[in-house]
Amino acid sequence: LASALLKAAGGAGGLEELFRNVGAIASNSGGTWFHAMAAYSHTFTGLLHDMSMRTAENAGEAFYNSVLLPFLEGLANFENVAKPATEVPRAELEAMFAGVEEQEGKRAYLSGENPWRWLFEVIDEMKFAGKAKNWAEFVGVLLDAGAGIKPDSPLGAEVVDWARGKTWLVSTTMPSLGGTGMGTCAHASSPKLCNRYKMDRMRIIRKAFRSTSYEVHRGHETRLLAGQTPARFNLKLGAGVNQGPSQQPFCAPSECSAMKLRYRSSCLLTRPATSDALGEVAPFVESPGRLPIGPTVGASSAFLGGFTAMLPLNLDMAGGLIGAFEGWCKRLPLVTNSQCQTIADWLMNVVQLDWAVWTLFEDADGPVPPEDIFIKGAALRQQLLDKRGAMKQPVLDAMAAGQFMAIYDGGYTDNTAIASAVAAGATEIVAWLDAGGLWALFHGAQKTISLLPNMDSCPLCFVNFPVFGEDWEATKEAFDKSAYHLEPPTDAQKLKGLVVGTVTGTTVDSPYFSISEGRPVTIHVILIDTSISIGGYDYHDYAVLISEIMHTIETHPEAAKAILAWFGQ
Numbered sequence: 001l002a003s004a005l006l007k008a009a010g011g012a013g014g015l016e017e018l019f020r021n022v023g024a025i026a027s028n029s030g031g032t033w034f035h036a037m038a039a040y041s042h043t044f045t046g047l048l049h050d051m052s053m054r055t056a057e058n059a060g061e062a063f064y065n066s067v068l069l070p071f072l073e074g075l076a077n078f079e080n081v082a083k084p085a086t087e088v089p090r091a092e093l094e095a096m097f098a099g100v101e102e103q104e105g106k107r108a109y110l111s112g113e114n115p116w117r118w119l120f121e122v123i124d125e126m127k128f129a130g131k132a133k134n135w136a137e138f139v140g141v142l143l144d145a146g147a148g149i150k151p152d153s154p155l156g157a158e159v160v161d162w163a164r165g166k167t168w169l170v171s172t173t174m175p176s177l178g179g180t181g182m183g184t185c186a187h188a189s190s191p192k193l194c195n196r197y198k199m200d201r202m203r204i205i206r207k208a209f210r211s212t213s214y215e216v217h218r219g220h221e222t223r224l225l226a227g228q229t230p231a232r233f234n235l236k237l238g239a240g241v242n243q244g245p246s247q248q249p250f251c252a253p254s255e256c257s258a259m260k261l262r263y264r265s266s267c268l269l270t271r272p273a274t275s276d277a278l279g280e281v282a283p284f285v286e287s288p289g290r291l292p293i294g295p296t297v298g299a300s301s302a303f304l305g306g307f308t309a310m311l312p313l314n315l316d317m318a319g320g321l322i323g324a325f326e327g328w329c330k331r332l333p334l335v336t337n338s339q340c341q342t343i344a345d346w347l348m349n350v351v352q353l354d355w356a357v358w359t360l361f362e363d364a365d366g367p368v369p370p371e372d373i374f375i376k377g378a379a380l381r382q383q384l385l386d387k388r389g390a391m392k393q394p395v396l397d398a399m400a401a402g403q404f405m406a407i408y409d410g411g412y413t414d415n416t417a418i419a420s421a422v423a424a425g426a427t428e429i430v431a432w433l434d435a436g437g438l439w440a441l442f443h444g445a446q447k448t449i450s451l452l453p454n455m456d457s458c459p460l461c462f463v464n465f466p467v468f469g470e471d472w473e474a475t476k477e478a479f480d481k482s483a484y485h486l487e488p489p490t491d492a493q494k495l496k497g498l499v500v501g502t503v504t505g506t507t508v509d510s511p512y513f514s515i516s517e518g519r520p521v522t523i524h525v526i527l528i529d530t531s532i533s534i535g536g537y538d539y540h541d542y543a544v545l546i547s548e549i550m551h552t553i554e555t556h557p558e559a560a561k562a563i564l565a566w567f568g569q
Contacts, residue, residue, distance in 0.1 A: 040479030060547030151294020179225025207389030305408025468505030
């Protein structure tokens with residue numbers, strides 16, 4: 001989209017001119033990947049400019065060759081291939097990540113709008129990721145290989161000219177299980193089953209019948225706690241490593257100030273250990289410029305963090321159960337052996353890989369420096385995984401003293417990052433979104449969204465916090481009538497269409513975001529409708545999608561002109 005808009009604007013002034021009137025960028029999940037690369041990498045922004053001067057087809061190929069293929073090479077290193085990544089022939093490298101092979105009559109159930117398609121795409125994408133130690137390391141490969149950004153570089157590092165001086169709001173989610181609010185066992189379809197398996201707490205480690213976990217406690221208000229609490233890192237881009245405190249809180253004071261973390265162990269003769277109140281979560285806001293780029297981006301995009309931390313997985317029994325599943329799967333008539341192996345590999349990776357991002361604010365040496373918060377958190381989590389499962393009292397006390405906790409994908413609480421922008425005071429927003437998420441911010445939308453098809457997965461679910469008072473269905477209907485509906489090329493393979501238009505909303509009291517009622521907000525929206533999601537059977541699909549998006553913008557100059565006008569062009 002950025003390259004297409006540069007092309008529509010004639011390229012004059014580049015990204016600096018295009019985004020001249022933008023004061024803040026709110027990002028979430030994969031959008032945080034893109035923004036980090038665009039803000040910190042001259043190589044990446046140079047690529048965007050180069051793409052704007054190419055044909056749509058060649059632009060997609062340029063992105064694939066410059067970003068995605070090096071990313072795959074980096075992942076190949078985790079696979080411990082015999083040859084160095086740079087020497088792996090392209091065909092061989094792509095074959096490693098091409099996914100489950102096509103077999104006539106075997107994969108029809110994965111096509112079209114089948115609700116399991118998304119899950120199988122993610123399964124296929126993640127089957128190789130177990131070689132990384134944790135999600136932050138996995139994201140670091142993308143940043144380094146795809147954009148030349150060292151993941152341990154600080155957020156306050158030098159940025160590309162277009163980004164300098166702008167505020168960056170990096171959405172994330174802080175799990176807050178322990179109460180009876182939205183997204184907890186109390187609101188699950190089977191509360192008794194949910195409570196029986198203790199899914200109302202964050203699982204740190206479980207082996208055999210031994211486990212260690214934590215939950216959130218907030219005195220007499222604990223019952224009001226939602227299962228997930230929205231949060232965000234925020235800083236001024238290009239203001240240096242030693243810039244002042246964040247201008248916005250990490251999470252809403254009404255929700256977080258009194259939160260305490262209570263750690264429990266199944267070990268006999270232990271008592272729960274409770275941390276001090278989180279307050280303003282000072283380690284994240286006092287020196288945001290010192291926080292490392294890689295883990296911060298990972299904390300915004302750890303889409304499987306909730307699965308790892310909440311599911312009552314037993315590490316000792318997982319291998320046997322997954323093996324039994326694979327054997328059963330291979331007897332099914334419409335599933336190939338390769339597909340069963342893929343699913344089994346993925347399940348084992350989920351068990352073994354640390355998909356959440358863990359933080360530690362204090363250890364035996366005192367307060368942990370901002371640059372080491374994620375490193376220390378990951379190290380402690382790994383130490384715990386190496387132990388027996390049930391921690392003794394000194395370990396519980398140490399976790400409480402350090403406020404050891406997990407954070408993960410901001411999509412669990414706002415899959416658009418729009419609420420974070422509104423919380424920061426924005427009254428006019430330009431949003432680039434997929435087809436879902438926007439309407440969840442309006443009145444009447446469902447309160448939770450299951451992460452698994454055809455079932456209620458809460459507390460493993462998205463929690464929707466209304467931000468605008470207008471009815472979502474009426475607002476969507478009015479938007480659809482007034483918006484541009486851009487048809488893709490007739491031979492499009494991945495893009496179904498783009499919708500370009502404007503929606504207005506009036507804020508309601510939203511304590512989870514510290515938003516007060518009565519503020520009008522204008523949201524300019526570019527919605528993408530595509531057959532691919534965050535996973536994929538073939539990474540080249542993204543090159544095709546990029547080409548089709550650029551071609552669609554190019555062939556609808558009136559819509560491109562409207563978008564440029566939103567940016568003051």
